[in-house]
Amino acid sequence: MYFADTTTIGVPYAKDPKVVFHQNRYLMYYSVPGVRFQNWSIGIAASTDLTHWKKVGELKPAADYEKNGLCAAGAIIKDGKVHLFYQTYGNGKKDAICHAVSDDGLAFTRNTTNPIFSPKGDWTCGRAIDAEVVQFNNKYFLYFATRDTSYKIQMQGVASTPLNTSFNQNEWTQLTDYSILKPELPWEKNCIEAAACIKRGKYLYMFYAGGYNNEPQQIGLARSTDGVKWTRVFTEPFLKNGEKGSWNESESGHPDIFTDTNGRTYLFYQGNNDKGRTWFISKREVVWKKDKPVLL
Template sequence: MPHAEFPLGPFTPYAENPILTPQGDGWESGSVYNPAAVVKDGKVVLLYRAHADDIVSHVGLATSDDGLHFERHTEPVLSPTENYERHGCEDPRVTEIDGTYYLTYTAYDGTNAQLCLATSTDLFTWEKHGPLFPDFNTFEPNAADVPTPWSKAGAILDRKVNGRWLMYFGEGSIYHAWSDDLIHWEPGPQDEPLMVPTPPGTFGEFLVEVGPQPIIINNGLILLLHNAAVKFEDGTVRYTCGQLLFDPARPTEILAQMNRPWLEPTTREDQHGLVSNVTFVEGLVHFQDTWFAYYGQSDSTLGVATYRVGETY
């Protein structure tokens, strides 16, 4: 792992964002956003959420030699096939371990959102393993208006912790889960989230949600970039991005957190779209001496922010 410290950054949004926009009249004609990212064969690969005006999401694939300019595969690589995902396969995150790619995504049936897992060795053909936490509601302890089951946002660490695999997951509040085989996951207690929404007046007072996969950083700690939101009286929201720091020996105890966003809506694309005022990061890679953070802009387009090690806040 390249040198990195908490907080990771500063990240600078790419001046020519968005890097991907809707196209054609088919499956990615309405919105293109919320990408997972991984480096494979010397290229950055994005696995991005896209849909037409029906808002039934698919996962598309795009590759880049420089992390900024992408060539898209013509067809989606993951689409709804099961009843529990009939309204969409949404919001992927991906981790590569020993040549296998572990993709978490949200399956939506029109009422319930459930975190699901799929695996691949080539990023194009995926085996689905179904919902991971069918009895969970990650909006606890504030889930009065959210149907159960409800779970999203799974991010898997690429190495074992104390002999087991670790995942952070959750929208609303943030939880953790353990696995012996990377396929079957045992969540922590429903009533013991690792992080709940932040105090009133702060950038995560409505919800907090896991961002890209966690990483081991230079000073030996786990870094998790997460998304957070406030909700206004008129029903609109504003999504920004935070960071958490954990001790890998005790990865369920937060050591530190950023109390102001490292990424927030600043451009027209960030501030106007299907859901306005959203920067939503789901992809993080280190490539060509630079960290690339990929994010959805107002649920409509796809942007990137970069950080070259040595730059300072």
């Protein structure tokens, strides 16, 4: 699978994949830029086999708070509807997480309390991007990337809301006043972002992107029993960037872990070999052996 959108800026470009199964088809949400790489929006593609995708829609900036752009969607299915969690873009430290809901996965109604979340405290600059919402331990956890007050270190934070939530702004509780996962390993450099979570047994696993785009960004893995305290499963990347000359030479980044209706799991991710002039989305199947994932 190699998917990219050529309808926006004339070259193949698709980043930040998020896949759900809804109304008998797969939907993938991804980020695409506008003219001169401004006013980003969220493209929507559909598939019946997880390999061949066709663009079927786009969520473009509309509300005043997203006038500079929106991107990097997380998504869940709740009560038969698609709930999208996306970030505003182009506002620096003021970028925050927003929420919208849809019956068909294409036409979305924005939450009237948007933006629904941004972190507080002296450990963060106040920015929140790359939302991932997952049901775990009888609540919904929201994982987000933020930066320190110097705006140099990208790291993970967490908030939660009850199962009967409407995902409104006043329903979220920030769970820590510190980062739950920040870069420590050499290959992570100054960035951990783009959390993608899956529950397996007693653990919640988090696939994450280490390193900023094209440094190269590569995918790591951590796990937790409470959703707050995390331990790395591997010290090396779970999925590295490709060898010289390969399609993902510049990076393998921004993961999404998707469980199909038959229980099989797939790791979606972005990559390129030209330092970001183009971007493609691909996938690898993941199998689980002794509580640890293995790439096929």
